[in-house]
Amino acid sequence: MNTTIYLDCNATTPVLPTALAAAQEAMGAVFGNPSSTHATGVQARQWVDAVRARAARVLGAGAGDVLFTSGATEGIQTAVLSALCAVRDRLARGEAVGKLLVYGATEHKAVPESLAHWNRVLGLHLELQALPVARSGRHDLAALRALAPRAALVCTMAANNETGVVSDLAGIEAVLQDVAPQAYWLVDCVQALGKLPLHLAQTRIDYAPFSGHKLYAPKGIGLLYVRPGAPFTPLMAGGGQEDGLRSGTENMVGIAALGAVLQALEEGGSFSSHSQMLQFRELLTLSLRAVWPEIIFNADFNDSLPTTLNFSVPGLPGSAVVDALGAVGVQVSAGSACSAKKAAPSYVLQAMGVPAWQAASAVRMSFGAMADADFIAAACARIARCGAGLQARAAAAEAMRCGPPLEADPAMHLVPAELADFFQQHPGAVLVDVREPQEHAADPQPLGCGRTALNVPLGSLESRLAEWLGAAPAPLVFVCRSGQRSQRAVHTLRHLGYAQAWQLKDADAI
Structure with a gap:
């Protein structure tokens, strides 16, 4: 194929052209360190602040914090650490705290793995509990109502990365408001950005991570929303960047690219x-x-x-x-x-x-x-x-099993002396060796014909027929030592209407 049709965007997306241009500008003209106080650094700081403000508008973050991360996994880790540190502090003060860490059974593995990791590191000994889902893929709200009063943290997702199932976040929120106002709530919003309306400040969601590369930004940049008043513990301490929420020199290239995507999303016209x-x-x-x-x-x-x-x-x-x-x-x-x-x-x-x-x-x-x-x-x-x-492959398989009679047909044959002239007249022709791989490996220019062949054993011919029959036909010349397998291959293709198939006859005489 001349072009590839990429239909795996839940895994990652190509980079938006304007995002690529913004990244290049950040590596060139706007290369400063946002923490520097001179003009070059101030220019970089202004860019970071502008992208953050745009992100807050797109997410509907209101007064909530929006910090830049390396991606959703870091955002999830930060949110889980923050919630569990708060749980530890509440336990130390003798407050009543839920003993369950509840997560949706269909969550991305980053969520339960993060829960298990920080639960172990902090020595909390809380119980991880998967929240079942219905056949629809949506969370079982009755099960949530039973579990939530004992939950310290509830983790769900806005939309599932495998199935695309959209969670009933309003229903989940109603349950938590009713029976578990003390529980913190993390919502993985990775698949929601650009596909679902987001008004985070109008919800009681405490933490919402996002990943740029799921929406045409490069890999290595993400966002984390933190609700006003939600507890926060930095995952990364150091120079105090991101107002002390996430230290480390900002990823200017990723931030600039993400900003271009958010601009396209906010202004409309670029997305369906x-x-x-x-x-x-x-x-x-x-x-x-x-x-x-x-x-x-x-x-x-x-x-x-x-x-x-x-x-x-x-x-x-x-x-x-x-x-x-x-x-x-x-x-x-x-x-x-x-x-x-x-x-x-x-x-x-x-x-x-x-x-x-x-x-x-x-x-x-x-x-x-x-x-x-x-x-x-x-x-x-x-x-x-x-x-x-x-369909062609199925027909070919049947032809290989039953096949037409293997009578001699001079129109299907080339003799060794004709081979060089044939390839000169048909420069796009392909020599196909239908011997077994070990035979071909020992003799990749089969039987001394002076040309390297494509090895497709007769038993594997069916797997290539769909490709050959579905593309612009190129002349195919089949070769083997005895002539039996190459003859079967030519008969099969011609039986299916592929006229440009020949057998190199008397190849063992070369």
Whole structure:
């Protein structure tokens, strides 16, 4: 493929062009240390303050603090440390404090890992308790009502990174207000920025972390909102930057880039509207159903971000779907980026109670808020090409099993003496060695033909046919020692309508 259709934006996004330009300016013209008092430093300080003010407006932070971090994990760590240090102080004063650390069963792993870490380091010996979710993926509010009176800290998320399920934050807040006004509340807002309205000052959320690279800023920059009056303990002490909330020289490059993204978000025009994103999801859904009519979507669209589709295909592992889409240049993921390397079913889907096969074979397709109609149309066209390629592959598999008679056909043959002239006349032609890998490794220019060949063993031919049949056809010349396997390969392709396939006949005579 000449271009890649990137549909894994819940993992990360490309950098917004204006953000890239702002980062370059911060490395060039505005390179000062914001703590310096001379003109260069003051210029940098003014930029930092302007971005912070814009972030506060976008987040609806009101009088709350907004500090720059390296990303959501640091924000989560800082929030958990702050809440648990306050819990420790309250215990030391003999106050009644909840003994539970409650977190949503579908939270990003950064949350329970941070809870366990600081609970251990601070010696609090509190109990970690997963808050169950319903089949919809939303938190079980009845279970929360039972747990919250004993909770010191409650951690939920605004929207799930795997399924896109949007939490009922208003419902959670009502429960906490009613039965647990003493509990601190952390809300992971990473997937919410640019996709959901945010009015943090109008809520009782104590801490809300954000990550820039989920919305077209570079990696290594994030935000943490802290409600007025919420306890705070710095994770990083030192020179007193960020008004003593987070020491260390500010990441001017990341802050400048994030500021450009926030400006685009605040001014509008760069990002798709909610209604447009709903239309885009519908188009992608129709395209996927055309390829896999039996597809199952693992989250109700009514409760989910319009930018996220999590699905399973009966009878296919997630890796097979990822590979099939990847063959036509569409990049998606199996599960989340943080868990993709682990060969285990999705714990998010397991918590939702979906059947085991669905949790084990789930695929996530996610587009960004900058997607436009042309991009989605291109993605749908590529998905349709995937479907055509899969049909061709199925037909090829049948042809390989049953196949037409292997009668001699001179039109399919080249002899060694013709090979050089053939490649001169067809410069885009590909020599394909259908021998086994060990044979090819010992002789990558098979049988002395003087040209390096692409090795595709006959048993693996089916995996390449969808690619060949779905692309602009190039002449293919198949070779093996006996001629039997190369003859089968040529017959299969020609049987499927691929006319530009030849066999190098009498190759063992070279």
